[in-house]
Amino acid sequence: MHHGIAIGKVSEAAGVKIPTIRYYEQIGLLAPDRTDGNRRTYANEDIERLTFIRHSRELGFDIDEIRTLLSLQDHPHQSCHEADTIAKVRLVEVKRKIASLIALKAELERMVEGCSHGRVETCRVIEILADHGKCVFHDSVAAA
Amino acid sequence: MHHGIAIGKVSEAAGVKIPTIRYYEQIGLLAPDRTDGNRRTYANEDIERLTFIRHSRELGFDIDEIRTLLSLQDHPHQSCHEADTIAKVRLVEVKRKIASLIALKAELERMVEGCSHGRVETCRVIEILADHGKCVFHDSVAAA
DNA sequence: CATACATCCTCTAGCCACTATAGGAGCAAG
DNA sequence: CTTGCTCCTATAGTGGCTAGAGGATGTATG
Numbered sequence: 083m084h085h086g087i088a089i090g091k092v093s094e095a096a097g098v099k100i101p102t103i104r105y106y107e108q109i110g111l112l113a114p115d116r117t118d119g120n121r122r123t124y125a126n127e128d129i130e131r132l133t134f135i136r137h138s139r140e141l142g143f144d145i146d147e148i149r150t151l152l153s154l155q156d157h158p159h160q161s162c163h164e165a166d167t168i169a170k171v172r173l174v175e176v177k178r179k180i181a182s183l184i185a186l187k188a189e190l191e192r193m194v195e196g197c198s199h200g201r202v203e204t205c206r207v208i209e210i211l212a213d214h215g216k217c218v219f220h221d222s223v224a225a226a
Numbered sequence: 227m228h229h230g231i232a233i234g235k236v237s238e239a240a241g242v243k244i245p246t247i248r249y250y251e252q253i254g255l256l257a258p259d260r261t262d263g264n265r266r267t268y269a270n271e272d273i274e275r276l277t278f279i280r281h282s283r284e285l286g287f288d289i290d291e292i293r294t295l296l297s298l299q300d301h302p303h304q305s306c307h308e309a310d311t312i313a314k315v316r317l318v319e320v321k322r323k324i325a326s327l328i329a330l331k332a333e334l335e336r337m338v339e340g341c342s343h344g345r346v347e348t349c350r351v352i353e354i355l356a357d358h359g360k361c362v363f364h365d366s367v368a369a370a
Numbered sequence: 371c372a373t374a375c376a377t378c379c380t381c382t383a384g385c386c387a388c389t390a391t392a393g394g395a396g397c398a399a400g
Numbered sequence: 401c402t403t404g405c406t407c408c409t410a411t412a413g414t415g416g417c418t419a420g421a422g423g424a425t426g427t428a429t430g
Contacts, residue, residue, distance in 0.1 A: 090377065100378090101418060109416095119425050121378060134356050141330060141355070145416075151355060154346045162349035166341045169351045173334040176327055183324045186285060190317040197310045202298045205306035207313045211285070211295060212278050234406065244407090245389060253387095263396050265407060289387070372430085379424065388414085395408065400401100 086115060086123030096132035103132065109145065111135060111152065142172060189217060230259060230267030240276035247276065253289065255279060255296065286316060333361060 093100045106112050107122075112131060114122040134155065138148045147168050154165050189210070196206030210216050237244045250256050251266075256275060258266040278299065282292045291312050298309050333354070340350030354360045 088377080099418085102416085104379095105417060117425095119378085120380095121425075130356065137355050137361065139416090141333065151352065154349075155352050155356065158345065158347035160346050162341060162344060162346045162351065165346065165349055165351045166338065166343060169334055169337050169341075173331065173338060176331045176334060180324060180327045180331060183320055183327065187317065187320045187324060189285065190313055190320060193313050194310065194317060197306060197313075199310060200306060201302065202304050202306045202309065203302035205298075205309055207306065207309045208295065208299055211281050212274065212299065217281065232406075243389085246387085248408095249388060261396095263407085264409095265396075283387090374429085375427090377424105377426075380422095382419105382421085384419075385417085386415100390413075391411085393409090395406105397406080398404095400403085 085117060086125055087129070089114075089122050089124070092124045092129055092132065095129045096136060098132045098136050106132070106135060111145075111149065142176065143168070147172070229261060230269055231273070233258075233266050233268070236268045236273055236276065239273045240280060242276045242280050250276070250279060255289075255293065286320065287312070291316070 087095075089100055089103060092098075093103060096103075098106075103112070104122075107114065112128060114124050114128060117123055131152070134152065135148055138151060143151065150168060151165055154160060154162065193207045193210050196210075198204060198206070202208055231239075233244055233247060236242075237247060240247075242250075247256070248266075251258065256272060258268050258272060261267055275296070278296065279292055282295060287295065294312060295309060298304060298306065337351045337354050340354075342348060342350070346352055
């Protein structure tokens, strides 16, 4: 009876698309059983695992980081120092990215506001893209 | 004499790597001449063009958008309406991305601050990743 | 029991914007 | 003439999936 859960249900429950689940299996994040008819069957823990993965991806962790985080989760008696470090590194990246995007936003606003909606030859958008010196964004980000 | 500029010099001048320049040529953004010995030769306009491309990429425009922007630049008597629109769309994207990253930053800070630096079993980082309900980020971004 | 239809399987190729590697040719200086 | 640098082409790889072909399996109904 207890065949486990089919991939479609798991997909729905965890919010991860079917081909993505198969991809995660392929790269070794998951190892479901099979039925006699060669169909994948999952347990509830697999849904939790996939939710963990999805959540981590949403937070911007890459697959290698997730691999580490999963193996930490699998061995809960270890020190959580490594998980902490991974999160901290990610936090620094995110802060940098925010700073960069804010500069970028300013530049785009300058472009759009400066545009007089005339011809390309006098367009501030094109002008700023062409002339490096007129760009604020480049310097502020190159420095970061 | 006037052989034009070699790819290495162009690369340095425009701040675009050599294989990337060749890639841009392959996808039709650039069309250099060749010497007798089959080497690419560039003019100063090509350096400007590559700088334009690099700058646009730094601002997050994709290749298709850049293709459009370049063709606008090549025909300066057209209306700049399209360039304006492309920049505006990009600006909206950037604003959304900033909002999302700020939520993400808050979540990572909550994870890192909550971590008591003990065992994985009591680690707030792992806990939040595993338990969707404890996450602030997901809702705030799903709503956006 | 047959049939229709949904769901699943594997395998391969494609996406974006590059980047890396192999294996060779051109060219300028000593 | 040889050393060593720059350049050439062509192919494959990167990350994280996504799409499609072509076929097998499972289930609900007639």
